[in-house]
Amino acid sequence: MLFDTHVHLNVQQFDEDRDEVMDRAREAGVEKMVVVGFDRETIPKALSLAEKHDHIYAAVGWHPVDAIDMTEQDLDWIEELANHPKVVAIGEMGLDYHWDKSPKDVQKSVFRQQIALAKRVNLPIIIHNREATEDIVEILKEENAAETGGIMHCYNDSAEYIQDCLDMNFYISLGGPVTFKNATLPKEVAKVVPLDRLLIETDCPFLAPHPNRGKRNEPAYVKLVAEKIAELRDITYEEVARATTENAIKLFRI
Template structure:
């Protein structure tokens, strides 16, 4: 049976308050065998930890989002470190830089980004990277902090093939989501074609960035096969190969089923 892993989903978002169980049931019916829920502030981290205890097939990544970096404190980071002792916490993030929104000053974002890289290194966990309009600085900081020592994921990657290769050289996986299915998404499609399947993961980032033909609607993990289908089309390979390799990649990367 073909199965998929959604490596980045926000089942802890308010958008699922009314029908979370149905959303999860639809994902399982679509052969999404595991889901990694991202907690990125106090509320969503708490919800992510509840979900990993409630569902055997859900794992968590916890950290502090760059948009909300101004709200982070040393106490929050210590709390994240304590929670990360849970065996189903499989990464630190999403962290990084976001120059699109201006809630948090760039220097504050950079400070907490570096602190979370160092925390990931201390805990020997991979780092999940959020990057919006900040590619040069993200890559520079990852290099300066020797992030390759633990590696990570470039979540919902929207950069160039050249940047993807730079990140792969630093021990990072490239994760593609709904945008790869958008008709005007030139760079994600090029990345899907050019980057070896061995370095790719798939995700939804649900409830955001629903793939075509659901663009603009609430996303959910049951739609992650559409991402895999588009990668298979672009690479001109069978869907089951994309599903098999990206699932293996996710299990190896997050040390699932070990």
């Protein structure tokens, strides 16, 4: 049994074959997944998928790239949706310094607002981080995000920050990059994260693992992530599958 903790089956890349994609995921052993909504268009679609399928859950939040577009009404809407029985997390949220659509100060403000929201509704948070690790860790500490805990989604930074994240009740989630031949950081992380704090994901349709790199990613490929982690840790695939699934069920309180 596999649990893909971060998928975007709610985007247009899956409009033509979404059912077939879900069938392939089941055939690969993916029995649960979380569809992440991150703006006004994708949040309702995430909820719709979760309502239609017993094995699918939803996360709702606002992506940092689009932080400048978020209104008070959007924040109120997310807080209201947090009461939905299939919503298991708030996010993805965080900081993205690669793109410059939203100024850093706006991103930080929206990030802090969503952490506060998650604390009010008592749900874990999903962190999006691109080129902003130091600021993210600082904000998580300042906002006492340890109260919620959550996921460092698709972690792709130095192992030196891992202990800070673990101390704040965060799990470390690895995706396709751990399989890339030239990606040393996620491989190092895969070896040192305690097995009881490790999660796996695809972030599909993005970041497809080797040998599908450059193609559309899909939940079935999370098996490749688990297999690579097992190889790097010198343990069995079954151990990785069991541990990461148990971790996700515990975190999301499923």
